[in-house]
Structures are given as C-alpha cells and as structure tokens.
Amino acid sequence: MNRIKKTKLFIIGGLLSIGIVLMAADHLDAPAVGGTTADITDFYAFEGANSDNTVLVANVQGLLAPGSTAEFDENILVEINIDNDGDLVEDLIIQAIPRNGTMYFFGPYRPSVTGLNSTINEEAQYLGQVEISTGANAISSSANGISYFAGLREDPFFFDSSQFNAIIGGMAPNGFNNPGNDDFDGTNILSIVVEVPNALLGGTFSHPAGTGIQVFNTWVEAKRKQ
Amino acid sequence: MKINSIKCITATLLLVIGLTSCNNDDEGIIIVEPTLDFSGTFAQEDQMGRPGINTVFSATPDIENNFNVTIPSEQGAAFQSLFETQLAGLHSAFGATYENNILNLDITTLTTVLASDVLQVAPDAPTTYFDGTNVLTGRTLTDDVIDVSLILLFGGQTGDRFNGQDINNDGTPDLPILVTDGVSAAGETPLDAFPYLEAPHGI
Numbered sequence: 001m002n003r004i005k006k007t008k009l010f011i012i013g014g015l016l017s018i019g020i021v022l023m024a025a026d027h028l029d030a031p032a033v034g035g036t037t038a039d040i041t042d043f044y045a046f047e048g049a050n051s052d053n054t055v056l057v058a059n060v061q062g063l064l065a066p067g068s069t070a071e072f073d074e075n076i077l078v079e080i081n082i083d084n085d086g087d088l089v090e091d092l093i094i095q096a097i098p099r100n101g102t103m104y105f106f107g108p109y110r111p112s113v114t115g116l117n118s119t120i121n122e123e124a125q126y127l128g129q130v131e132i133s134t135g136a137n138a139i140s141s142s143a144n145g146i147s148y149f150a151g152l153r154e155d156p157f158f159f160d161s162s163q164f165n166a167i168i169g170g171m172a173p174n175g176f177n178n179p180g181n182d183d184f185d186g187t188n189i190l191s192i193v194v195e196v197p198n199a200l201l202g203g204t205f206s207h208p209a210g211t212g213i214q215v216f217n218t219w220v221e222a223k224r225k226q
Numbered sequence: 227m228k229i230n231s232i233k234c235i236t237a238t239l240l241l242v243i244g245l246t247s248c249n250n251d252d253e254g255i256i257i258v259e260p261t262l263d264f265s266g267t268f269a270q271e272d273q274m275g276r277p278g279i280n281t282v283f284s285a286t287p288d289i290e291n292n293f294n295v296t297i298p299s300e301q302g303a304a305f306q307s308l309f310e311t312q313l314a315g316l317h318s319a320f321g322a323t324y325e326n327n328i329l330n331l332d333i334t335t336l337t338t339v340l341a342s343d344v345l346q347v348a349p350d351a352p353t354t355y356f357d358g359t360n361v362l363t364g365r366t367l368t369d370d371v372i373d374v375s376l377i378l379l380f381g382g383q384t385g386d387r388f389n390g391q392d393i394n395n396d397g398t399p400d401l402p403i404l405v406t407d408g409v410s411a412a413g414e415t416p417l418d419a420f421p422y423l424e425a426p427h428g429i
Contacts, residue, residue: 030290030291030294031290031291032271032294033271033291039272040272040274042274043275043345044367045345045365046367047349047353047364048420049418049420055422057422065428066426066427066428077268079268083344088298088299088301089297089298089299097264099262099264104262104264115297116269116270116297118267118270119265119268120265120268138423138425140420147420153423153424153425154426156367156368159372159407160407160409163407163408172402173402174399175388175390175403175404176404176408177403177408178390178406178408179409180406180408181409182409182413185413188426191421191423193422198350201349209329209361211361211362213346213348213360214349214350215346215349216346216349217298217346218344218347219273219275219298219343219344221272222270222273223268224268224271225267226266226268
C-alpha cells in the first residue's frame with residue numbers, strides 16, 4: 001500500500017470519526033424535525049419575471065415519490081421572515097397555513113412579537129388565499145399585486161447525495177463522480193410560492209459581506225400549533 | 227314582502243351559498259364561508275436561510291436540533307465557534323488545514339458569515355447564490371448551491387483545491403473530488419412565469 005492510499009484511508013477514517021453528515025440542502029434535517037410535516041427542504045428568493053417583484057419559495061416534505069398524496073399540515077405555519085435593517089430580527093413576516101384544501105396567506109406585515117413563537121394576525125393589511133394544487137395544473141391567485149401558489153411540484157433541488165454518503169462511508173476514496181447522479185431527479189415536494197412587489201418588502205441595508213449591494217435578509221421557519 | 231323575508235331567513239339558517247331572491251332581482255350573491263380558526267400560538271421547529279448550513283456544520287444531532295430552534299440573531303454567538311471547529315476538523319481529516327477561499331475569507335470570517343443562517347436578497351441587483359460576479363444576493367431555482375458551498379469550504383484560494391488532481395502523473399487521481407458533486411442544473415427546467423416550479427412527477 002503506497003503512501004497516498006494510506007493517506008486516503010486516514011482521510012476516510014477521519015471523516016467517519018467526525019461523523020459528518022452532509023445531506024441535501026436541508027432535505028434530511030435534524031432528528032427532531034426530519035421527515036415530519038414541519039421539515040423545510042429548501043428556500044429560494046429571486047427576481048420575478050416582473051423585475052419589480054421578488055419571488056419567495058418555501059418547500060417542505062421532501063423526497064416525495066411520484067404519486068404521493070402528501071398534504072400540507074393544518075397545524076404547521078410556514079413563516080417567511082424579512083429583516084430590513086440587518087439586525088437579524090424579523091421586521092416583516094409572510095405567513096402561510098392551510099385550511100380545507102386552501103392555503104391562506106397573511107402579510108407581509110410587521111409582527112407584534114418576534115422570535116420562536118408566532119401568532120397569526122387575521123387583520124393583517126395584505127391577505128390572500130389560493131386553492132392547493134394537487135396535480136400538474138398550477139392554480140394561482142393574486143391580490144394587491146401579490147401572487148400566490150401552494151401545492152405539489154417537482155423538486156428543483158439537485159445533488160448527488162448518495163455519492164456523498166459513499167464518501168463519508170469510506171466507499172468512495174476518489175470523492176464525487178464526474179458526472180454525478182441527481183438523487184432528487186424524479187421526486188416531488190410541497191411548495192409555497194409568493195411573488196411580492198419589492199415595494200411591500202421594506203427597506204434594505206448594505207450587504208454584510210461588504211460587497212456594497214443593498215439587500216434584505218430573509219429566512220423561513222416552520223412552526224407547529226401548540 | 228313576507229315571502230322574501232322567509233327566503234332570507236331560510237338562506238341564512240341553511241348557509242345557502244349562491245343566489246337568493248331577497249331583493250327580487252336575482253343579483254344578490256351571498257357567500258357564506260365556514261369560520262376558519264387561525265388562533266393559537268405556533269412554536270418553531272425548523273428554520274432555514276441558506277442551503278445546507280445546519281446539516282453541513284452541525285456535528286451532532288443535538289447541535290442540529292438546537293440550531294433549528296435558535297433565532298438568527300443568536301445563532302452567531304451560539305454556533306460560530308462550533309462551525310469553525312467542524313470546518314477545521316474536516317480539513318484535518320484530509321491531512322490539510324483550511325485555506326482562505328476564493329472570497330479570501332479566513333475560516334473565522336467564513337464561519338461567522340455562515341453561522342447566521344439567513345439569505346441575503348438584492349431587490350435591485352441580480353439575484354444569485356454565486357454567479358462568478360455577484361455573491362449571496364439570493365438563490366434561484368437553478369443555482370448550483372452544492373458546488374458553490376463545496377468550493378467555498380474546500381476549494382481554497384483557487385476554488386479547485388480538491389478536484390481529483392493527478393499529482394504524480396500516473397494516470398490515477400491522487401486527490402479526491404470535493405469541490406463539485408458532478409451534478410448540474412441541466413436537468414432542471416423551471417418555468418419563465420409564476421409559479422416557476424415545474425409540474426410534479428407522476429401526475
């Protein structure tokens with residue numbers, strides 16, 4: 001066994017001892033939430049077809065096989081948070097929660113309290129709702145310039161997660177393959193999509209990485225009714 | 227008049243949805259929705275800003291669980307040092323030490339940036355996770371966030387540090403490929419218009 005091979009074995013052993021589990025974007029989450037209806041798989045934010053809008057996408061319940069009839073959980077509130085001043089505390093929220101096959105949306109609005117626990121303000125200025133799509137046809141709606149969608153979609157995430165698992169399992173000393181295999185090809189997720197005029201999303205601050213670009217912070221949370 | 231009143235009362239009692247003749251003009255549409263309950267307190271179970279942060283950097287299930295129920299403003303103080311230890315450990319396992327990455331971020335700065343798990347979004351500039359020019363201004367459906375993350379973590383100053391190089395020219399790679407998973411967005415064809423995501427498989 002040459003030195004390089006020994007080094008590789010050492011590397012693999014080190015990885016195993018560290019116990020790293022690099023998974024999908026967030027598809028296979030922490031034990032407490034992974035595989036539950038509160039499991040967020042991905043979050044996207046990008047400029048809309050109308051450049052005055054930003055599109056926010058929150059996906060939950062990943063790795064659904066074709067034909068799966070998985071549904072949104074009426075006890076799970078999906079909350080998109082927006083921080084307009086860079087203090088990492090939400091200044092605006094957009095909430096989505098299903099009832100009887102319809103997804104209801106509240107916001108963007110300024111929450112009365114921030115943090116781990118939320119309530120829903122039914123008197124929020126911007127309210128919307130859309131029938132949850134269960135098939136190929138994407139049912140959408142709009143109000144106040146905001147567009148809404150909720151339902152089953154193809155998972156846009158792509159990653160050779162099994163090869164990564166092989167690497168950390170000591171089965172792939174050469175690392176990833178070229179080309180790799182997209183383990184998320186052919187799987188579905190439950191997706192919530194809102195396209196919001198930037199004018200409703202509040203202010204911006206200078207990018208914390210020092211690039212000089214004006215940005216807001218955003219993140220998504222899944223919260224269960226107590 | 228009396229008949230109309232009875233009709234109205236009946237409509238109300240039976241929660242009839244549709245046309246009634248209260249005004250004798252067949253134009254009064256009364257839509258009666260059942261009362262929806264949005265009350266109560268909702269407690270956080272999962273949180274995500276950037277892709278993969280928790281699953282990559284949290285070394286144990288306990289850390290992963292705690293990260294998901296820590297608000298972003300407290301994540302840096304609680305997790306930056308753990309993340310730095312994790313990233314250093316990954317490199318130690320390869321017999322290497324972290325090398326400043328293509329953004330010239332040292333290990334403390336990089337883990338400080340990443341520990342606060344929020345996504346920056348530019349409303350008035352190109353939105354991308356990283357496109358070679360713009361960095362961390364959003365995340366599109368086709369951004370290769372895995373490769374970007376691998377490059378930032380393992381790519382060193384060239385972005386190409388562990389990419390299957392054949393150092394001794396014997397025709398066999400001497401370094402593993404760790405800066406790309408070999409999967410691109412080529413298989414993804416998002417729509418040009420709302421809701422952008424493709425129709426589900428198997429429907």
